[in-house]
Amino acid sequence: MTAQIIDGKAIAKSVRDQVAAEVARRTAAGKPQPTLATVLVGDRPDSAAYVTSKQKACAELGMGSVSHHLPGDASQQQVEALVKSLNDDPKINGILVQLPMPGHIDEERVLQLINIEKDVDGFSPLNIGRLAQKGREPLFVPCTPYGCIYLLEQSGVKIEGANAVVLGRSNIVGMPAALLLIGRNATVTVCHSRTRDLPDVVRQADILIAAIGRTEMVRGDWIKPGAAVIDVGINEIADPTKKSGRRLVGDVNFAEAVEVAGHITPVPGGVGPMTIAMLMKNTLHAAEIQNP
Numbered sequence: 001m002t003a004q005i006i007d008g009k010a011i012a013k014s015v016r017d018q019v020a021a022e023v024a025r026r027t028a029a030g031k032p033q034p035t036l037a038t039v040l041v042g043d044r045p046d047s048a049a050y051v052t053s054k055q056k057a058c059a060e061l062g063m064g065s066v067s068h069h070l071p072g073d074a075s076q077q078q079v080e081a082l083v084k085s086l087n088d089d090p091k092i093n094g095i096l097v098q099l100p101m102p103g104h105i106d107e108e109r110v111l112q113l114i115n116i117e118k119d120v121d122g123f124s125p126l127n128i129g130r131l132a133q134k135g136r137e138p139l140f141v142p143c144t145p146y147g148c149i150y151l152l153e154q155s156g157v158k159i160e161g162a163n164a165v166v167l168g169r170s171n172i173v174g175m176p177a178a179l180l181l182i183g184r185n186a187t188v189t190v191c192h193s194r195t196r197d198l199p200d201v202v203r204q205a206d207i208l209i210a211a212i213g214r215t216e217m218v219r220g221d222w223i224k225p226g227a228a229v230i231d232v233g234i235n236e237i238a239d240p241t242k243k244s245g246r247r248l249v250g251d252v253n254f255a256e257a258v259e260v261a262g263h264i265t266p267v268p269g270g271v272g273p274m275t276i277a278m279l280m281k282n283t284l285h286a287a288e289i290q291n292p
Contacts, residue, residue, distance in 0.1 A: 003229070003261040006155050008147075012273035015150070019280045020061040026287070027062065034287035035064035036094040036120065036279075037086045041079060041101045042072035051098050057276050063283060066092065072102050079110055087115040093286040094120035096279070099172070117289050120282040122146070122176070131179045139289065140282045145177035147274025148209055148230045149184070155263050157207065157228040160185040165205035167191045167218065167251070173211040173232055181207070210251040220256025228263040232271050 027033055036058050038051045051067065058065035068082055079101070086095045095118045101107055108125075116126045122142035130138040152159060164186040168174035174190065181188045191201055192212075202208060202222045210218050211232035223229060233251030250267035258264055265271055 003258045003264040004155070005258075006151050006230075006263050006265045006270060008151060008265055008270040008273045011151060011154050012147075012277035014154075015274075015277040015281055016057070016061055019277075019284050022284055023062040031291050032091065032287070033062070033064045034093050034284050035066060035091055036096060036283045037066045037068065037089075037092045039068045039070070039079070039082060039086075039095070039097045041070045041074055041098075041105060044100075047098045047100075054096065054276060054279060057280055058283070061280055063280070064091075074102075074105075076105055076109070079105055080113055083110060083113045087113070087118065090290075092118065093290055094118050094283040096121050099123075118286055120279060120286050122282065123171070128171075128176065128179075131176060131183070140285065141180065141278075142172060142176045143278040143282065144173050144232060144271065144275045145180055146278040146282075147271055148173075148177055148232065149180045150278065151230060151265060151271065151274060152207065152228060152263075155228070157263055159207065162186045162206040163204050164188045164207040164209070165191060165202050166209045166211070167202065168209075168211035168213065168232075170211065174209075177209050177211065181209075208252075212251050214251055216249055216251070216253040218252040218257065220253060220260050223257050223260040225260055226262035227260075229257055229261045229265065230271060231265050231267050233267060234272065 023034055040047055040051050055065040086092050095114050097110055111123050114124055116124050116139055119127050119140050122140040127138040127140055130136045164181045166174050166178045169190050169192050178188050178190050191198055195201060199222045203224050205224055205227055207228045209230045215235040229252055231250035231252040235249050236246045237249055239247040248268050
């Protein structure tokens, strides 16, 4: 068996095309341009690159973006004051605070301040709380887990009734992904560093979402034949055949897993493109809530 490759680039393009069409329709009708505000604290190159890519996506889809860059020694008060001002600005539909922030900043306090109607990252405790409660819907779902579930659905993977394993329990990916799967009637096991007999647990999975942050940790013999594997990991390894001398791999050993799984995402080109696509979808949704 060779798995069907889930093409995140193609599926993300479809989402972005849908968003661009709706943005064009709204602006043609005289409604304000959906606008995303990004907040970057400090000078981490990876964070700066992520922010730049989000601004580029906004421009490509006809949406506005406003960038706020604070120095790494900015105070908690300065960050909070900026978020409050963005909450109060009617021209701003979505607020994205790039994580992680410098260690002296209380991220939780900052996230709690974001107006729930502008929480396009889906990290507000109110949105996560709604996601966790039966019969309640969050206004926004965290973008990467949202992308994972969308990939499964678009690939025809049946979630209802499936045994799903989520490898990793972070607030950003693992826990929201588990809640989304539960909401779609999967039976979910969340694994972590203290899970006993981890390979055996993973082997029970009809659906595996790997978000543990360990290079190629999941081996081919961990995979149930025919399972759907969503690899969220982004890890660099040495590769002398590449110009940079490095290449990206996931948390799953792709070469082994692709021979066993039924569906699998590559790294790169799987989950990665979906994160920004779903952010754009959330930003449009924010504009629809605020300016019906």
